[in-house]
Amino acid sequence: MFPWHQIDTVLLDMDGTLLDLHFDNHFWLQLVPEQLSHQQGISHQQASQMVTAAYHKVVGTLEWYCFDYWEQQLGLDLLTLHYSIVERIQMRQDSMPFLQALAYANKRRILLTNAHPKSLALKLEHTELAMGLDEKLSSHESGYPKEHPEFWRYAFEKYQLDPTRCLFIDDSPAILAASKLAGVEYQLAITNPDSQKPHNVISDFPAIDDYRQLLQDLKTPYTN
Known part of the structure; x- marks a missing residue:
């Protein structure tokens, strides 16, 4: 080739x-909306829509990949969340x-x-x-x-x-x-x-x- x-x-x-990539997809598309749903008292669907909208605003930029940016935007401790599912990192x-x-x-x-x-x-x-x-x-x-x-x-x-x-x-x-x-x-x-x-x-x-x-x-x- x-x-x-x-x-x-x-x-x-x-x-x-x-x-x-299963770890990242699960984290950002499942776990983050789930935590946001609990935190804000909204439905999982509403949380997913919020997160998706926030993602689309910065896609292709450095912020899209930035832990610090998303912790500020979402109000979540992302590193602790990562550690909660480390067994999925493969x-x-x-x-x-x-x-x-x-x-x-x-x-x-x-x-x-x-x-x-x-x-x-x-x-x-x-x-x-x-x-x-x-x-x-x-x-x-x-x-x-x-x-x-x-x-x-x-x-x-x-x-x-x-x-x-x-x-x-x-x-x-x-x-x-x-x-x-x-x-x-x-x-x-x-x-x-x-x-x-x-x-x-x-x-x-x-x-x-x-x-x-x-x-x-x-x-x-x-x-x-």
Whole structure:
């Protein structure tokens, strides 16, 4: 699928790409409205509508991904809520074999996530993900989400990357498109970010539902 001999660095999203997105979907679409319903004495449906409306106001911005912003907006202790369901934080079963194969193939593995640093720390604490990475970057450090070109400039400079020799993997077509516009040469979409939901149909980028499909090519020696 890819000319691995022309790829030095693999840039990886976290939620839905290396971790099962089921945790985040359950948290934001079920648990948060449930807590808001109890807190404000309104129906679950009303709480869901409030939360959805609030989400749509900031979609695609850094606030969309910001713990501090949502704690202020919703009046909820989100970190405590996260800890209440940590058992739902799970790596995809195919993630670690792929990350290990990348290491064996001498590919640098850099996590690029929009997750807030508090969320990132929690997920690294409760999974073995950190063992499969060389570097980790939350977009909050750059001041821009991955949807914004300034994020990519920041990441390229921070890690001294040649974007023409990078592969970026994400479950969001919009963010994959942003990486392409920023100069990243190769993109790969994940079609099954949430293990409890149907696969997504992605036509604009190469797409897979299991990293193990890539392992044989990674192990095959290439010459320039």
